[in-house]
Amino acid sequence: MWAQDRTRVLGSGHGMLWHVPADYRHFRSSTVGCPVLMGRASWESLGGALPDRANIVITRTPGYSAPGALVVGSLEEAIDEGVSAARRDGAPTVWVTGGGRVYAEAMSVVDELVVTDLDLDVVAGGWGGPVVRAPRIDPELWAVDETRSDGDWRPVSGEARWRVTTWIRRR
Template sequence: MIIMIAAAAENNALGKDNEMVWHLPNDFKRFKQLTTGHHIIMGRKTFESFPKLLPNRTHIIITRQKNYHPEGCIVVDNMKEAIEKAPQNEDIFIIGGGEIYNLGLPFADKIELTKIHSTFEADAFFPEIKSEDWKLEHEEFHPKDEKHNFDFTFQTFIRK
């Protein structure tokens, strides 16, 4: 199954200047729990925003840069090739950023979204989830608390 996983605000904001504009520890825990042991597809800018390789995951990076070969990663130049590099009988996660989500949406079977109940200034956005294409299968609301400055909801969408 091809799964897009993201955290996006009410205005679909993902981040600004290649950084997230919120800190939600439980979202990070969920991301780690769902993606560990799997292939993760991302754009070069998303990859470069990480301090190091994410442990126990195979990194597939999509870039137009011909001489880009970070150690320990698979590098491709399009979404179709990225998907083909991953095992076809396992879950594959598309983890961003904005342009990569737009490229991945037609291929995705499922979306795991953390919806942050606020709006933010951003330069990267998650694509619109159209109700004619997607069914909300599950959601779990989390109120803000001492570790989370915003209310948020974990949402799971399945392609209709």
């Protein structure tokens, strides 16, 4: 699950570059009660564990401490731990929540993508710092699930209109 601007920007590598409260609420309502897997930089940008979710942090840094989260060394290990937590807690989904490198690696193993498109361009809007971009979604490998996707933009929330598209892996 990720949010991106018109040019696939996810963030700066250290935080969000926009304020869209309705999408934050969408993220929270989708992920509460479910394990969330994330890379170290995403964890650090949050400033702590997301409440009411099993937080699993992926890092290659030995001895890394993430209070309130389980620390693992690979995406494969994170998925195993996430699936175990989901079974234990009765959660329907294990969510990959960032960042760019973790999303790119996970594209080969996940069954669906839930992508929020934001009607803004942070670089054109003046952001001059480094950015992290979402992986490209290959339409030969992924199809839009029309029943779980927005047909049109949702109203402006904070800084942008937004819409959610659910992609499912083609078999």
